[in-house]
Amino acid sequence: MGVARIRETGFVADVVRTARWGRALAHPARVTILTLLAERQTCVCGEIVDDLPLAQSTVSQHLRVLREEGLITGEVDGTRSCYCIDAERVRAMMADLNRFGTTLERKAACGC
Amino acid sequence: MGVARIRETGFVADVVRTARWGRALAHPARVTILTLLAERQTCVCGEIVDDLPLAQSTVSQHLRVLREEGLITGEVDGTRSCYCIDAERVRAMMADLNRFGTTLERKAACGC
DNA sequence: ACTATATATCGTATATTGACGATAAACGAT
């Protein structure tokens, strides 16, 4: 169904990137998948489906979103697909989110 | 229109919380608003509207989402509404996101 | 009281997401 297609015109590039990370994490299924992949280090979708209260096709969709954001990579291995976290990309995401958070915290000193 | 109502049954509470923060940040308008509020420390909606490529009513909706997540607080001040970042809550969000990120990075060592 | 201004809310249209079952595609095993 295509990935998140936010209206990105008129926004600063930095901001759009942050919002994209937000989208990637915006569903419990995807957060769970990332956590599972990190824990197991090498994971096939079947096992992932077993850990989620969702249909196989739905899980596949969430995997697609994560793949499209580059957070995971999928490799065919026989009849299975081996999904792995892209640690590099996860670090990049966290770096971006932290940069955002730091900006907020550094400046926020509201006296309302 | 109500805030994000993800299907939260069957997921771990921690994960759901992370996903909610994701949702809050999942739109460039909301990321921009948070950034602006942090920068200006005391901000009224009107000025925010001027900085966004969106209609006033749409901005108001995004403000509502942020309010409902507790990331900002709105206070009436004459004909205006003074919106402020809730620094406490922002810290909580970043702490949650970092906890999540750390879990991923600590464990992720995929040999695929 | 009237007017102008600022903001929230309502009504509504459209787009996107999320969900599932069914099917297709790819592979391993027999």
Added chain:
DNA sequence: ATCGTTTATCGTCAATATACGATATATAGT
């Protein structure tokens, strides 16, 4: 070759999100 298994994709439906104009509400200033 056929069958079973695994996963991706398709078709479809329901729910949400996003967007805007119009309207309501509240306040300040005259």
